[in-house]
Amino acid sequence: MTDARTAAEAYFHSLEARDWTALTGLLAEEVVYEMPQTRERITGRDRFLRFNQEYPGDWHLAVYRLVAEGRRAAAWIDARVAKEHQDACVWLEFDEAGRVVRVVDFWPEAYEPPAGREHLAERY
Amino acid sequence: MTDARTAAEAYFHSLEARDWTALTGLLAEEVVYEMPQTRERITGRDRFLRFNQEYPGDWHLAVYRLVAEGRRAAAWIDARVAKEHQDACVWLEFDEAGRVVRVVDFWPEAYEPPAGREHLAERY
Numbered sequence: 279m280t281d282a283r284t285a286a287e288a289y290f291h292s293l294e295a296r297d298w299t300a301l302t303g304l305l306a307e308e309v310v311y312e313m314p315q316t317r318e319r320i321t322g323r324d325r326f327l328r329f330n331q332e333y334p335g336d337w338h339l340a341v342y343r344l345v346a347e348g349r350r351a352a353a354w355i356d357a358r359v360a361k362e363h364q365d366a367c368v369w370l371e372f373d374e375a376g377r378v379v380r381v382v383d384f385w386p387e388a389y390e391p392p393a394g395r396e397h398l399a400e401r402y
Numbered sequence: 403m404t405d406a407r408t409a410a411e412a413y414f415h416s417l418e419a420r421d422w423t424a425l426t427g428l429l430a431e432e433v434v435y436e437m438p439q440t441r442e443r444i445t446g447r448d449r450f451l452r453f454n455q456e457y458p459g460d461w462h463l464a465v466y467r468l469v470a471e472g473r474r475a476a477a478w479i480d481a482r483v484a485k486e487h488q489d490a491c492v493w494l495e496f497d498e499a500g501r502v503v504r505v506v507d508f509w510p511e512a513y514e515p516p517a518g519r520e521h522l523a524e525r526y
Contacts, residue, residue, distance in 0.1 A: 283471075312526070313515075313523075314489060314510070314512075315510055315511070315512055315513055316512070316513060316514065316515035316525075317512070317525050317526050318515050318519070318523035318524070318525060318526075319523060319524050319525075319526050320522050320523050320524075321524070325522045328522060329519060329522045329523070332518075332519070332522075334518070343474070343476075343493060345469045345470065345471045345474050345475060345476045346469065346471055347407075347469045347470055347471050350467070350469050351469060352467075352469045352476035352478075352491075354476075354491075354493060354506075365438060365508070367476075367478075367491035367508055367510075369467060369478060382478075384489070384491055384508065384510045385510070386438070386439055386491075386508045386509070386510030386511070387439070387510070387511065387513060388438075388439050388440070388441070389439055389440060389511060390440065391437075391440035391442050394456075394458070395442070395453060395456070398444050398449045398452060398453045398456075399437075399442040399443060399444050399453070400442070400443050400444075400445070401440075401441050401442060401443075402436070402441050402442075402443045
């Protein structure tokens with residue numbers, strides 16, 4: 279099989295390039311995509327492709343960090359729409375053939391820190 | 403050096419066990435800890451130890467998924483305080499000796515999904 283690092287890089291590259299043919303070849307037919315923040319789940323390659331094709335805005339993805347091991351990979355990506363940036367943490371699982379069978383995308387939003395740790399932490 | 407997987411497992415184990423001696427041995431003196439949601443940064447082993455020692459509540463950490471490669475690891479953890487659960491995505495970097503030099507903790511919160519993808523996504 280393709281190693282997890284190569285498969286993960288190809289996954290993000292095909293998304294950024296809107297290369298739906300390449301992306302289709304990287305996905306298992308039964309791929310499941312989940313977003314824990316909103317508890318949304320998209321099941322199947324056709325729906326997942328359509329989700330990406332319909333996603334609004336001129337979005338761009340850049341992989342900031344990628345860790346791959348066995349049939350798994352984790353990526354910290356920078357997603358940009360116009361001048362807005364948002365980090366995401368993406369967890370990928372691959373099948374025996376190296377196709378993506380599961381994607382879990384954390385899309386964390388910013389918030390204010392709780393009080394009580396100002397003596398230890400600086401803001402950046 | 404200790405491999406990244408073993409070092410990452412030891413890191414979470416020492417936190418969960420409140421084994422501050424073990425944790426101290428796993429951390430580089432110049433370790434930097436960041437939380438992107440609040441843009442907080444804690445610099446140095448002493449402050450980072452104190453941050454964990456002072457963290458309120460009877461918190462417990464369980465590693466749900468761990469991916470390690472080279473000098474890096476990524477973990478999806480379940481953090482529990484009483485009956486409240488929160489997922490976190492933790493990015494670890496190790497120095498040549500296998501000590502933790504950087505920790506980035508994403509602590510994503512839940513929110514409602516945007517409209518327009520109900521035809522593709524189910525809620526779970």
